[in-house]
Amino acid sequence: MRKSLTTLAVACAAFLATSAFGQTPEEVKKGVEQYREMLELGNPAELYALKGEALFKKKRGPKNASLEQCDFGKGPGVLKGVYAEMPRYFADTGKVQDLESRLVTCMVQLQGISEKDATKRPFGNADKPSENEQLVAYIVSQSYGDPINIKLDNPKMKEAYEIGKRLFFYRAGPWDFSCATCHAEENTRIRLQDLPVLSSPAGAKAAMTTWPAYRVSNSQLKTMEWRINDCYRQMRFPEPNFISDSVIALTTYLAYTANGGVYKGPGIKR
Amino acid sequence: MKKALIAAAAGALVVAGCASMKEMDAKYDAEVVQWMKRDFHARGIATMDRLDQDEVQRVCTQYDNKPPEAMAKQIEAGEMKKIKLPSDGKYMGDWKAGQKIAQRGRGMTWRDKPGSTNGGSCYNCHQLSTAELSFGTIGPSLNQFGKKRGYTVANQKYVYEKIYDSKAFTACSNMPRLGLSGTLTEQQIKDVTAYLMDPNSPVNK
Incomplete structure (x- = not known):
């Protein structure tokens, strides 16, 4: 771990040293790509996953229980590969749930924590990460190498997919944006940031196999709920509620489109 | 006869299936806004009415940004009427x-304070001056815009109008309507027009 952090520091220094003016756009882009490759050698998301594991196994809440018996869709206590099949339909809640929503369910059911407390601080900051972020980092790391496999084998899953698809293309707000404004055309970027075409399998796979991710510009691990939240902020929309059906529907559309992609997260982003 | 009946029955089933698929599509189309209104909340200046589509947004969503030509022309004419030209008749700042x-x-995001000065976000999507290497590519390069098109008053007016309301020229343009939405002031639009149209601007060097 220490070695990989040293590698990270060297990579940062190398990047800063080469990011001078007077380069062509291609050179700048290549520099950014090199920087990202080097970062993958020492992804700080590992630290989040370690803290998340401790938190997951710790007895907490009024019921003084851990989250170890949480059922993420493959039975109580099974973590291997579960994230690659989420969002999914859960019969006990009668709802389509993403990972972050399911974690709340388990905190309420197993630990006796109130839903209000469990959703109080989903997104942290660089100084103080949220427990949600740490737990997410741990759980998703247990799906590394597993193919994304979302099945629309339930009317609620079909509904989530169909609504999610429509949310993706819904233009509104003062700037007339939809998700598709930035994510529906090949080979485009905002400033120097490449934009995946999320309505195509290749683009959706690129995104969904690498989120959640440690984001260097925020010095923090960011979850999928956060990713969608911050897109809506930049689209100049009102704010989506955490673990709301709409966010989960949009995630279902993206994840289904990414089916077959091999999960490689938690990833690392600019 | 029996075969024909079976075929007819199967055909009827297919038709019924298609009809119900269409019904489901219409149901989902109608529900999207309800989902959003239930699942979003106002934050700061980002109020809930932002989820309501105006006619342009509605048509562009419905036709996947490719409305029939007559409809596009109608939108463009309607948007043209919404443009407020500078009161002093000058387009350049x-x-x-x-x-x-x-x-x-x-x-314009939920983090921005009311009354704060907005940017135009032009470089997010366009190349302008070649000195700025960090530019987006969702929109076309505007480098050398004035030099290539000609430094005419007619072109100044076009640039002003395009920034004010892009949909007056392309019904479902990706570009925000920066004047109509109240993002940029008259003076700011004049300044950006000058950035594209002034012979001394680095955009034209």
């Missing part, structure tokens, strides 16, 4: 101020 506005990406 200060290109140096325009450069700052083109660089600035802040404004």
